[in-house]
Amino acid sequence: MTETTPVERVAALLKNAGFRRIPIPLSIGGLQIDAAAAFVGVSPRPDLIVVGDTLDQTPARLQQTVEGVGRALDMMGSRRPLTLVVVGPRPESSTLTRLSRHARVLPVGDASDRSNLENWLAVLLPLKLPELQESRADDAFDKLIQGARDPLERELIELAHAGATAVSSRLAVRVDEPFVEANDTGARQ
Known part of the structure; x- marks a missing residue:
């Protein structure tokens, strides 16, 4: 037709x-x-x-x-x-x-x-997403690392390659650290 x-x-x-x-x-x-x-x-x-x-x-x-x-x-x-x-x-x-x-x-x-x-x-119509280009992802990662001023920020960016679970687990540990240290100090007194 x-x-x-x-x-x-x-x-x-x-x-x-x-x-x-x-x-x-x-x-x-x-x-x-x-x-x-x-x-x-x-x-x-x-x-x-x-x-x-x-x-x-x-x-x-x-x-x-x-x-x-x-x-x-x-x-x-x-x-x-x-x-x-x-x-x-x-x-x-x-x-x-x-x-x-x-x-x-x-x-x-x-x-x-x-x-x-x-x-x-x-x-x-179906959504047409652009194809992922590894070089663009690597460039973005490099820019994020270069812009990171805080050690925790840098650590979490580097963990991003391991996935969301690795990032959230490490962040939870870092958030809990001051409270764990305070409990340890209080227990020793």
Whole structure:
């Protein structure tokens, strides 16, 4: 399928993110609901995503669609979050406000630029974390050590390589030291 229309560009991005396209008209609890496209995610993203196209659907029709899907999900006892992705010319603010009463609304416009589309749909897409670079971690460690003025601070930074448990154990020992010494002194008197 080509990605020439905004709906198909959204569809391609969601499919690549692991969402499964479901047939239209959308069938929920025996109700048939028409939309430009629909997708369902799997854990940890269980969203039901309905795509509406303002070139093919009036604002009133978009609202009927999202209300119908929302009510059908409620009747079925579904806990799936509902997201409406709106492609095409952006509806008026009042329309977006009415739509957002029933679903999370993501107006993406014509979605011609993939980067822009990814930005609009980021809430639905997996988080992309930068890869850890050992040299950056070593540089950060060196800067921390160089900036450490207190011997305890330096000791705890050096213990960080051994993990959080090593740091917390050593810190607990150091916090207890004055009290242990005071008890030892008091016991000798």
